Amino acid sequence: MRLATLRSGDGTVAAVAAGAEWAVLPHSDVGDLLRDPDGLRTARAVAAPSPAEGPATPAGGLAPVxxxxxxxxxxxxxxxxxxxxxxxxxxxxxxxxxxxxxxxxxxxxxxxxxxxxxxxxxxxxxxxxxxxxxxxxxxxxxxxxxxxxxxxxxxxxxxxxxxxxxxxxxxxxxxxxxxxxxxxxxxxxxxxxxxxxxxxxxxxxxxxxxxxxxxxxxxxxxxxxxxxxxxxxxxxxxxxxxxxxxxxxxxxxxxxxxxxxxxxxxxxxxxxxxxxxxxxxxx
The missing domain is CATH 3.90.850.10 (Fumarylacetoacetase-like, C-terminal domain)
Incomplete structure (x- = not known):
């Protein structure tokens, strides 16, 4: 599973690779996701195999993971x-x-x-x-x-x-x-x-x-x-x-x-x- 922190507007959101796309998760970043006892389970529920290089970088760019x-x-x-x-x-x-x-x-x-x-x-x-x-x-x-x-x-x-x-x-x-x-x-x-x-x-x-x-x-x-x-x-x-x-x-x-x-x-x-x-x- 591949996780990323995406820049979105004035903030960030956590996302998981779901095929060729990023699926946005209900967490502000990957650290926030990891601090949630159910965070990884939530991510795995929507994750899907992605290309070797992962989904394309979103328009807002990537924050520190x-x-x-x-x-x-x-x-x-x-x-x-x-x-x-x-x-x-x-x-x-x-x-x-x-x-x-x-x-x-x-x-x-x-x-x-x-x-x-x-x-x-x-x-x-x-x-x-x-x-x-x-x-x-x-x-x-x-x-x-x-x-x-x-x-x-x-x-x-x-x-x-x-x-x-x-x-x-x-x-x-x-x-x-x-x-x-x-x-x-x-x-x-x-x-x-x-x-x-x-x-x-x-x-x-x-x-x-x-x-x-x-x-x-x-x-x-x-x-x-x-x-x-x-x-x-x-x-x-x-x-x-x-x-x-x-x-x-x-x-x-x-x-x-x-x-x-x-x-x-x-x-x-x-x-x-x-x-x-x-x-x-x-x-």
Whole structure:
């Protein structure tokens, strides 16, 4: 089953793929649907197999698939290839940081940054959306608690990320994390089998990874995170990025005004993000 949050007028609505069309559901967004104990059952009642690429994008466009999660937890240094390119050893525990809900943006939205932000970079990612409350979950409970999977671009402002050893400022600029385009439920998608994850900048492939290269997979991350903080339906966990980020190239390469970043996750779809750099003075 494929779920999406559609923009409609001044708001949003949740929808499920029903053949070549989107069937609108009685929920404001996919997160709202997941918080309803009957939400997935309601969606399944009207869902139908859709083309591989899913229904066409509606006229109003797509919002972040979960626009207002109560928690966004992200894992860094989680692909073995990326860890090696950064010159690090494989970690014993996940390296985690958080984002805020207003860092999220739609799967085709332009990301706008001030020029003083400095060194914006791409990070293609698999994101996991929680479907049931998780607290000190076992691996099996965590896996059963997955609502589905979607794509993300953890677009990072490296200059601010490296102000100190704490990454938060460079990861939390407003409206810089595209999420979507759709949520695909686990009965149709399993990252453990290996899903291709690709990032292109202006058509050039800069990242080409596979979710089988994850050091900590989705259930491991959910179990670990739920040991210290409760996870709720609609919460989002970003699982890390494969090798090929701009900061690790020689010489380093960063995004510029007019660039277009495409993140493609097998079985989910493509996030297309035009980059706009505004020249303004730092406050």
């Amino acid at each position: 979960v626009p207002r999660p109560s928690k966004i937890v992200c894992c860094g240094h989680n692909y073995a290839g990326h860890i090696r390119e950064m010159g690090r050893d494989l970690p014993e525990h996940p390296t985690l940081f958080t984002k805020f809900a207003d860092t999220l943006t739609g799967p085709a939205d332009t990301v706008t940054l001030p020029a003083w932000a400095g060194r914006p970079d791409w990070e293609a990612e698999l994101a996991v959306v929680v479907g049931t409350p998780l607290h000190r979950a076992t691996r099996d409970e965590a896996l059963a608690g997955v609502a589905g999977y979607t794509g993300a671009n953890d677009l990072s402002v490296r200059a601010w990320q490296h102000h100190t050893g704490q990454w938060l400022p460079g990861k939390a600029f407003d409206a810089t994390t595209p999420l979507g385009p759709v949520l695909v439920t686990p009965d149709e998608l399993d990252p453990a089998t290996g899903l291709a994850l690709t990032c292109r900048v202006n058509g050039e492939v800069v990242q080409s990874g596979d979710t089988a290269d994850l050091v900590f997979d989705a259930p491991a991350l959910l179990a670990y995170i739920s040991a210290f903080t409760r996870l709720s339906p609609g919460d989002v966990v970003l699982t890390g990025t494969p090798a090929g980020v701009g900061a690790a190239t020689s010489p380093p390469r960063f995004l510029a005004d007019g660039d277009v970043v495409e993140v493609s996750l097998q079985g989910v779809g493509v996030l297309t993000t035009p980059i706009r750099i505004e020249f303004e003075e730092c406050a």
